[in-house]
Amino acid sequence: MLVSELKPFEDILEYLDGEKNVFLVGCKGCAEACQTGGEAQVLEMKQKLEEEEKAITGYTIIDFACEKALVASKLRGHWSEVMDADSLLVMSCGIGVQATSAVIDKVVHPACNTISLGGAVGTWPGSERCRQCGDCVLDLTAGICPLTACTKGLLNGPCGGAKDGKCEFEPEVRDCGWHLIYERLKKLGQLDKMREIAPLKDRSKMQPPKHLRSTIMWALEQEEREVAPR
Amino acid sequence: MSLEQALSKGKFVITAEVGPPKGVDIEEMLEDAELMRGRVDGVNVTDQQSSVMRLGSLAACHLLKQRGLEPIYQVTCRDRNRIALQSDLLSAYVLGIENVLCLTGDYVSLGDHPDAEPVFDLDSVSLLQAAKALQQGKDLAMKELKGSPRFFLGAVVTPGADPLEPQLIKMEKKVKAGAQFFQTQAIYEPERFEQFMQAVNHLKVPVLVGIILLRSAAMARFMNKNVAGVHVPESLIEEMDQAEDKAKKGIEIAARLIRDMKGTCQGVHIMAIGLEKRVPAILDAAGL
DSSP states (O other): OOOEEEEEEEHHHOOOOOEEEEEEEESSHHHTTTTTHHHHHHHHHHHHHHHOOOEEEEEEEEEEETHHHHHHHHHHHHHHHHOOSSEEEOOOOOOEEEEEEHHSSSSEEEEEEEEESSSOOOOOOOOOOOOOOOSSTTTTTOOHHHHSSSTTOOOOOOOOTOOBBBBBSSEEEEEEEHHHHHHHHHHTTTHHHHEEEEEOOEEEGOOOOHHHHHHHHHHHHHHHHHTTOO | OOOOHHHHTOOOEEEEEEESSSOOOOOHHHHHHHHHTOSSSSSEOOSSSSGOOSHHHHHHHHHHTTOOOOOOOOOOOOOOHHHHHHHHHHHHHHHHOOOOOOOOOEEEGGGGTTSSOOOOOOOOHHHHHHHHHHHHTTTTTTTTTOOOOOOOOEEEEEETTSSSSHHHHHHHHHHHHTTEEEEEEEOOOOHHHHHHHHGGGOOOOOOEEEEEOOOOOHHHHHHHSSSTTOOOOOHHHHHHHSSSSSHHHHHHHHHHHHHHGGGSSSSEEEEEETGGHHHHHHHHTTTT
């Protein structure tokens, strides 16, 4: 199971600044289990965004948003709603955000911070990786994670080591992550995002709180909390 | 005269680099540095270049400073986290070292300890921010310093990168973060360099054009194939190939490049990579 938490709503509103129409993507995998991207949360997000005068063109909830093929086929089922949107808000872990970004040429925003991959893992990812940094930066980087796509995990752009779009580490096989980010930002008309100096990474957020080290325990506690009020 | 003073006086500045040894025998490094005395405005000391474990650049800079030379302390983010990097910057300042060149650093796989942990807690931009914060009396945790250092901060850029735009974007960020001068990756095409200089003109920051001394046609071909952002044109490779005296030809080409690019930038940075003894000859041939 992968544990994520919703980003503060103000952060999400900031991402959506200047955009009117939004398509929501939820996840029935781990995100639902940790109550950040299941149907209830997606509907709640829809309502909150509508209160902020955003138009929700539609939503879908995917069994494992980390799997690109599933994301692509689900989005095809909502094609006109997706096309009508300025951007997609993805309520899943970092892999789901990247998988969505990989299958559609639209701006994709993360709604969650990914905290921990542990316990019974339900993820089904392709080439996308999430470092569970607890402070997702995918909004700045066109839905491609600089921590995992860049070998050095750089946050402010490419180093001088990339040649022909390839990384100095394993240049035969490995793309320069920042080359991919640059190309995609350019395609989406978002190059200004690359001009912002990235905030210093708070590495302490990479250490999940002790109670999350065992996600099974966490799930049980979650269950108890829900049962208790009844 | 310090590097900063030389640049502010509008002098065409000259810097060259020396590499600390792998070990503690510092004689040759000091000999190389001695050759630069009176000829250059600053001597760069590389920080475990190409990720090969060596004597540290801070200690080597200190040795140069003791001998009255003007060191440029190269610092990379590869091996140290933000605590160590900030501490090293403070250490440099108390040893009288003010010129700091902030780099990301090569990946560990390029060197002789490919199994080492790559750190990269900071990157070149945030390292500049850290140095600037220290100058303003605070560290990255916003904690007050007891006495603050003063630096002349440098950074690097690759004018021959393709595409160039990501490099320009990052260069702009480096200026915003505190970079006061730039030394470039080697470039062998004066026209391309001139275009680059036009593109960065608005940044109003001094640029020292990078020159790597050629030793053979094979070396040029090797760089074309393996070194990011470096392109030696075929005509120069042929010149090297046909030259009987390769050493002389390499010096001649370097001097010609300096003369061709001198008018478009504020200085030159010579990387002789093991052939430091030829630096004075390059400067003589370039009329510097």
